[in-house]
Amino acid sequence: xxxxxxxxxxxxxxxxxxxxxxxxxxxxxxxxxxxxxxxxxxxxxxxxxxxxxxxxxxxxxxxxxxxxxxxxxxxxxxxxxxxxxxxxxxxxxxxxxxxxxxxxxxxxxxxxxxxxxxxxxxxxxxxxxxxxxxxxxxxxxxxxxxxxxxxxxxxxxxxxxxxxxxxxxxxxxxxxxxxxxxxxxxxxxxxxxxxxxxxxxxxxxxxxxxxxxxxxxxxxxxxxxxxxxxxxxxxxxxxxxxxxxxxxxxxxxxxxxxxxxxxxxxxxxxxxxxxxxxxxxxxxxxxxxxxxxxxxxxxxxxxxxxxxxxxxxxxxxxxxxxxxxxxxxxxxxxxxxxxxxxxxxxxxxxxxxxxxxxxxxxxxxxxxxxxxxxxxxxxxxxxxxxxxxxxxxxxxxxxxxxxxxxxxxxxxxxxxxxxxxxxxxxxxxxxxxxxxxxxxxxxxxxxxxxxxxxxxxxxxxxxxxxxxxxxxxxxxxxxxxxxxxxxxxxxxxxxxxxxxx
Amino acid sequence: xxxxxxxxxxxxxxxxxxxxxxxxxxxxxxxxxxxxxxxxxxxxxxxxxxxxxxxxxxxxxxxxxxxxxxxxxxxxxxxxxxxxxxxxxxxxxxxxxxxxxxxxxxxxxxxxxxxxxxxxxxxxxxxxxxxxxxxxxxxxxxxxxxxxxxxxxxxxxxxxxxxxxxxxxxxxxxxxxxxxxxxxxxxxxxxxxxxxxxxxxxxxxxxxxxxxxxxxxxxxxxxxxxxxxxxxxxxxxxxxxxxxxxxxxxxxxxxxxxxxxxxxxxxxxxxxxxxxxxxxxxxxxxxxxxxxxxxxxxxxxxxxxxxxxxxxxxxxxxxxxxxxxxxxxxxxxxxxxxxxxxxxxxxxxxxxxxxxxxxxxxxxxxxxxxxxxxxxxxxxxxxxxxxxxxxxxxxxxxxxxxxxxxxxxxxxxxxxxxxxxxxxxxxxx
Numbered sequence: 001x002x003x004x005x006x007x008x009x010x011x012x013x014x015x016x017x018x019x020x021x022x023x024x025x026x027x028x029x030x031x032x033x034x035x036x037x038x039x040x041x042x043x044x045x046x047x048x049x050x051x052x053x054x055x056x057x058x059x060x061x062x063x064x065x066x067x068x069x070x071x072x073x074x075x076x077x078x079x080x081x082x083x084x085x086x087x088x089x090x091x092x093x094x095x096x097x098x099x100x101x102x103x104x105x106x107x108x109x110x111x112x113x114x115x116x117x118x119x120x121x122x123x124x125x126x127x128x129x130x131x132x133x134x135x136x137x138x139x140x141x142x143x144x145x146x147x148x149x150x151x152x153x154x155x156x157x158x159x160x161x162x163x164x165x166x167x168x169x170x171x172x173x174x175x176x177x178x179x180x181x182x183x184x185x186x187x188x189x190x191x192x193x194x195x196x197x198x199x200x201x202x203x204x205x206x207x208x209x210x211x212x213x214x215x216x217x218x219x220x221x222x223x224x225x226x227x228x229x230x231x232x233x234x235x236x237x238x239x240x241x242x243x244x245x246x247x248x249x250x251x252x253x254x255x256x257x258x259x260x261x262x263x264x265x266x267x268x269x270x271x272x273x274x275x276x277x278x279x280x281x282x283x284x285x286x287x288x289x290x291x292x293x294x295x296x297x298x299x300x301x302x303x304x305x306x307x308x309x310x311x312x313x314x315x316x317x318x319x320x321x322x323x324x325x326x327x328x329x330x331x332x333x334x335x336x337x338x339x340x341x342x343x344x345x346x347x348x349x350x351x352x353x354x355x356x357x358x359x360x361x362x363x364x365x366x367x368x369x370x371x372x373x374x375x376x377x378x379x380x381x382x383x384x385x386x387x388x389x390x391x392x393x394x395x396x397x398x399x400x401x402x403x404x405x406x407x408x409x410x411x412x413x414x415x416x417x418x419x420x421x422x423x424x425x426x427x428x429x430x431x432x433x434x435x436x437x438x439x440x441x442x443x444x445x446x447x448x449x450x451x452x453x454x455x456x457x458x459x460x461x462x463x464x465x466x467x468x469x470x471x472x473x474x475x476x477x478x479x480x481x482x483x484x485x486x487x488x489x490x491x492x493x494x495x496x497x498x499x500x501x
Numbered sequence: 502x503x504x505x506x507x508x509x510x511x512x513x514x515x516x517x518x519x520x521x522x523x524x525x526x527x528x529x530x531x532x533x534x535x536x537x538x539x540x541x542x543x544x545x546x547x548x549x550x551x552x553x554x555x556x557x558x559x560x561x562x563x564x565x566x567x568x569x570x571x572x573x574x575x576x577x578x579x580x581x582x583x584x585x586x587x588x589x590x591x592x593x594x595x596x597x598x599x600x601x602x603x604x605x606x607x608x609x610x611x612x613x614x615x616x617x618x619x620x621x622x623x624x625x626x627x628x629x630x631x632x633x634x635x636x637x638x639x640x641x642x643x644x645x646x647x648x649x650x651x652x653x654x655x656x657x658x659x660x661x662x663x664x665x666x667x668x669x670x671x672x673x674x675x676x677x678x679x680x681x682x683x684x685x686x687x688x689x690x691x692x693x694x695x696x697x698x699x700x701x702x703x704x705x706x707x708x709x710x711x712x713x714x715x716x717x718x719x720x721x722x723x724x725x726x727x728x729x730x731x732x733x734x735x736x737x738x739x740x741x742x743x744x745x746x747x748x749x750x751x752x753x754x755x756x757x758x759x760x761x762x763x764x765x766x767x768x769x770x771x772x773x774x775x776x777x778x779x780x781x782x783x784x785x786x787x788x789x790x791x792x793x794x795x796x797x798x799x800x801x802x803x804x805x806x807x808x809x810x811x812x813x814x815x816x817x818x819x820x821x822x823x824x825x826x827x828x829x830x831x832x833x834x835x836x837x838x839x840x841x842x843x844x845x846x847x848x849x850x851x852x853x854x855x856x857x858x859x860x861x862x863x864x865x866x867x868x869x870x871x872x873x874x875x876x877x878x879x880x881x882x883x884x885x886x887x888x889x890x891x892x893x894x895x896x897x898x899x900x901x902x903x904x905x906x907x908x909x910x911x912x913x914x915x916x917x918x919x920x921x922x923x924x925x926x927x928x929x930x
Contacts, residue, residue: 120549
């Protein structure tokens with residue numbers, strides 16, 4: 001069973017308990033400098049507010065900490081190990097130079113309230129990234145304040161609402177295609193809008209007839225991901241924008257899939273009014289096990305007065321500074337100025353690529369997805385044969401005949417040395433396998449992936465029981481998620497206390 | 502690869518994009534730079550930013566020493582180039598570390614359960630009040646004006662279209678929440694009351710007294726903590742229902758304002774109304790302990806418009822920095838660290854007073870920040886200090902015009918006696 005697996009071999013994996021289980025009194029990993037002022041009596045100063053002790057906080061040595069987290073790290077799969085085709089998440093290479101420059105003292109140690117005259121470097125980074133993202137999106141203005149993609153959506157829809165209110169009517173609902181990310185409807189609800197679903201047509205694109213029927217004076221905006229979550233470019237995009245604009249509604253573009261467009265086409269040119277970008281997807285800032293993200297929002301001129309405060313402006317003396325005097329602004333969406341550390345990394349990425357590099361990045365991402373599509377066609381069902389951009393969505397329809405589902409195939413892929421694709425999303429495709437290779441993968445890595453997927457397809461036919469119990473080579477086998485949710489254990493407690501409860 | 506796919510050129514793959522929108526030429530951005538040029542460019546920006554300044558700024562972002570072990574560990578590609586642990590069999594490293602993070606946050610805050618992180622303290626505070634609305638099925642919220650002003654601005658933005666009317670409650674002479682005013686402000690329609698402790702002025706609130714008033718009316722108390730290091734010496738807000746903390750102080754670079762790490766913690770009974778990712782313990786098929794994302798039916802990818810929040814991304818890598826920081830200092834170190842902060846700030850307050858500045862708020866304890874009233878404009882004081890490579894305190898007039906020349910000064914373990922003595926001379930002038 002193992003001999004067919006080309007990419008991975010098992011190796012020794014260190015066991016490691018919870019940090020609390022290594023703790024014992026008196027061990028320490030810190031040393032503070034001698035106190036250069038008089039000691040104080042905390043009890044006298046704080047009175048009732050003084051803390052007696054820190055309970056079960058661990059006490060461990062430095063080497064134990066290094067080993068603890070190093071061992072834990074080896075239990076993760078990461079882009080640094082190999083292809084991570086998690087569709088829609090754009091798991092591309094995170095260049096090390098980005099990390100180096102983000103940690104430079106003058107940037108990493110800058111306090112957000114330090115005077116503008118000693119913040120010109122940071123302000124210039126914000127300004128340059130803003131200008132370049134405006135050029136890349138074809139928009140007129142931008143805010144870098146939102147902390148992540150969903151936060152950008154919130155900001156963008158608040159901009160739409162503020163604009164429509166300024167026109168006299170905020171309107172009632174937001175249209176969301178059935179293929180959308182879950183964040184879209186959740187965002188619309190947070191902005192006080194009702195959500196109305198919009199059907200896809202047989203080609204996996206917005207159904208123009210439904211759109212025309214549903215757009216009226218109650219519709220504030222359509223939230224559209226383009227390319228959509230099926231990896232399909234909305235070929236009628238300009239007509240979609242026209243239908244919306246004719247009724248006074250706006251087009252919000254979810255830029256989660258901007259990796260398929262950079263340098264080839266600009267949303268501002270095809271009619272998008274406002275969009276967010278995910279710096280942690282398209283612009284290579286690291287995903288970090290779940291975050292931090294960064295979700296700048298770019299928009300057309302008509303929405304600019306409503307952007308969150310503050311915005312960076314060039315002052316009469318030529319220096320940069322913040323403008324807080326924005327009476328029509330939606331207000332703040334985050335304290336300070338956003339995830340500045342991510343701005344540094346994204347700007348470094350854009351600088352490393354330049355215009356040709358950015359275009360080639362997009363071309364390679366689309367090429368890689370199409371290469372996978374071509375080689376898996378026939379083995380896995382392709383629910384929509386519309387051209388694929390940067391990701392391809394198959395379904396498990398062929399494999400379900402043997403009782404094998406997309407989640408099972410994903411688990412088996414782990415044994416083959418890959419992180420799985422995105423499982424069961426988008427929801428419009430039952431049993432979806434959403435594969436996004438990104439531009440970072442070489443043909444050799446893609447061929448290994450294709451080989452693994454081909455072998456799994458064969459296993460599904462010949463010996464489906466192998467797949468149903470996968471993975472075999474991981475530290476843990478399939479985990480009981482039902483039990484985890486039914487009786488949640490969300491923190492460590494000392495044994496005695498558990499028994500007592 | 503092109504011939505495999507069956508196309509002549511890579512442009513054929515973009516045929517789906519209507520021709521009139523395809524870019525004919527290059528984007529108008531600078532040329533491609535070599536790595537050495539990129540490093541040089543950012544070094545220049547870092548130099549323009551002014552390096553080597555001592556700082557008295559706090560006000561929601563704190564300058565603490567970051568042990569080198571933190572960056573050594575978070576720079577491991579296995580941590581920083583992984584994503585949300587959707588596949589637990591190959592993400593146990595991230596999952597176990599989040600579980601430990603949740604456990605330590607509970608220990609420090611006195612709560613039962615903590616999530617895997619929020620964007621930051623400001624959005625976390627907004628989410629805390631939204632959660633109070635869901636739990637109580639009431640709509641109104643009361644916010645203390647001694648909560649960080651930028652947090653309050655964010656909450657205003659979040660609440661505007663969610664049918665969440667907000668009102669405020671002021672501070673008394675000692676800088677603490679005005680309890681009488683609070684008693685009047687909270688009624689039977691109040692879902693949540695948000696306070697911060699230590700508050701924006703650095704003053705530690707009387708949480709038990711506030712909780713009595715809030716709970717009497719059936720509302721929830723949301724306590725925001727902006728300076729996490731305070732928990733080493735300040736009693737945790739045990740009486741709170743929800744704690745929303747900014748954990749930047751735990752080993753996260755100031756980084757000109759982000760990324761930081763919000764944390765939300767609450768009582769067991771409210772966990773299903775909590776936003777954000779949660780990691781839980783379970784077992785695999787062989788009975789071996791393992792960790793998974795859990796209770797995800799609260800979240801947007803399942804519940805869509807009915808979700809507890811639209812939040813998706815968390816701050817996992819930043820939470821890992823915090824986790825390592827908490828592990829390094831641990832039970833003894835967190836206390837010693839907090840004691841040093843306390844001692845330095847109280848030394849500075851004494852020296853400033855000796856120089857003729859007045860403490861704005863007396864009669865209530867403070868941790869490592871305090872407001873002083875000076876004869877001169879704090880901006881002028883700061884201009885003079887800047888000449889000596891010292892960034893002075895935060896002038897409060899911008900957010901609290903009623904406080905005149907008051908400014909907010911923060912001392913941490915990194916503030917030296919010599920720096921404090923220089924500043925003490927200047928505040929007197």
